[in-house]
Amino acid sequence: MADPHVTRLRHGALITLTLVLMTLLLLLPLGVIFTETFSRGLGAVLGALTDPDAIDAIRLTLTVAAVSVPLNAICGTAAAWCIGRFDFPGRTLLTTLIELPFSVSPVISGLVWVLLFGANGWFGSWLDQHEVRIIFALPGLILATVFVTFPFVARSLLPLMREQGAAEEEAALTLGATGWQTFFRVTLPNIRWALLYGVLLCNARAMGEFGAVAVVSGHIRGQTLTMPLFVEALFNDYDWVGAFSVAALLSLLALVTLGLRVLLERQMGGSRRDIF
């Protein structure tokens, strides 16, 4: 047996090391963003954030999230329900496919849409003839975001739905409930916290996504720049105040997400922390 004093010392040293590393790698950058932002005074920050291009970027980011998050909440729930409740050929394949956006580089996730709907893409000329713009426009941004954030909801629901089983839904059916009644009165209440958790993570990613969106954006200021892209554009223009102000706003979103996430995990009994 090791000397308990030595063991305690060793534990202490390891914990200190972890804390120091965490501070350096995680808290320091976050702190830099906020100190850098407010070093020029609140007026400069407000000025940067109320710049018309900044407002457009914020509005665009909110629009993209407002469309893609509900879409993924619905599709993700449907996918998790199918996989969790039914045994069908290709079920394992579907489960793996859901994870695909996580394992593919975001650049590819953007590029596929360009290859499909871009000027030289499969449907490019047809879309051009009908004057439908997808790439370098809002639909492209939404498509790329939906693709990248698809796994969040499905993955946060699947383990729970498997664990809960179908018995309660079957009970509801034998008691005379219709399919929709069963879904809204039994299924949804049972998965609500996990669903909210998935939606939260999905939203954070939808607002913060850079890679996939950068490919389909076209970087038209005031039109196709979401907040993360706008930060980069400002940064490239040496507009430090603007870049840090928008970055601080995005970081704030991350902090809020983190806080809500902890609350939700507590609601779910802390058992689901290992999903992501």
Place this chain on the structure above:
Amino acid sequence: MSLELRDLRKHFGRTAALDGLSLSVPQGEFLALLGPSGSGKTTLLRVVAGLEFAESGAIEINGRSMHDVPARKRGIGLVFQHYALFRHMSVARNVAFGLEVRRRSERPASTAIRTKVAELLDLMGIGELAERYPEQISGGQRQRVALARALAIEPSLLLLDEPFGALDAKVRKNLRIWLRDLHNRMGLTSVFVTHDQNEALEMADRVAVLRAGRIEQVDTPDRLYAEPVNAFVHEFLGESVRLDCIVTAGTARFQGLCGTNLATNCPPGPAIALVRPHEIGLLPGPGPVRVESVHATGPMPRVRVTFAGRTTEVLLPEAAPLPTIGQGYGIDLSRARIYTLNDVSNPLAAS
């Protein structure tokens, strides 16, 4: 109300869960489906409830075909093995569910629902639990809530899947009597699944013994116990002692027990004899049976005997003179039943 099942078939992969099963349950009956695990009991219940579909065959309730009737319109109360209570609803809301999901035109007023729920909970003896949640009550209480929820829709037929499976022995015993009494009082028609033969024999009007998706025998508990149609039923219900024998010209002879012959109508060849421990008689010796030990505690003395190279237990009638340990006795196997080998049960299945 009456239930009629005709020639139901269902497969899971290549195994038959229901293999041409027919059964009729008259109004007011309490029928037990008894069988080893994997014999198709639960599948049968789920098919009747409409949660699973048979590949062929007919289900009729009160003479009406259930072929195109979805689960939610069958009006069948199903009590799940693990109760399947809605975990996010209070006990009262659970019980009210079946009434609350009805179409507006068929739904009772909310005060009427509340009264009905309170009545049902009182009937179940759990009136004080109305505002609790499923995870806050005991297994036996959950069982009663599940039953109240199923009964709230006034089902034409009550199905119970291993209703006492998840409960401890003492709660089980009380609930059995209570449930049987409830069935009688409410004039229900009930089918319940169990793998516990005592439960089936004690509670049911009739017992259907299932094996591999088929019904081996449906009869009253008395007749089932006294006149099992084959070796499987004999061994599945109660203790059995199995002895090998040879049938020649209508007579079964036992190896190592010369002189113990039984008349039988089994075809010639090897066969088995099954006899309950209390049906074996010890005759005053000398004879081939050696008494090893005697346990006289309880109403019927248990005697361990060896004969023809095997050891078995014999239950003597009450107040019978106790045999002497180490002494040889004769054996009376006249109450044994002779079965052909081809309906000998799978020893793994007879639990």
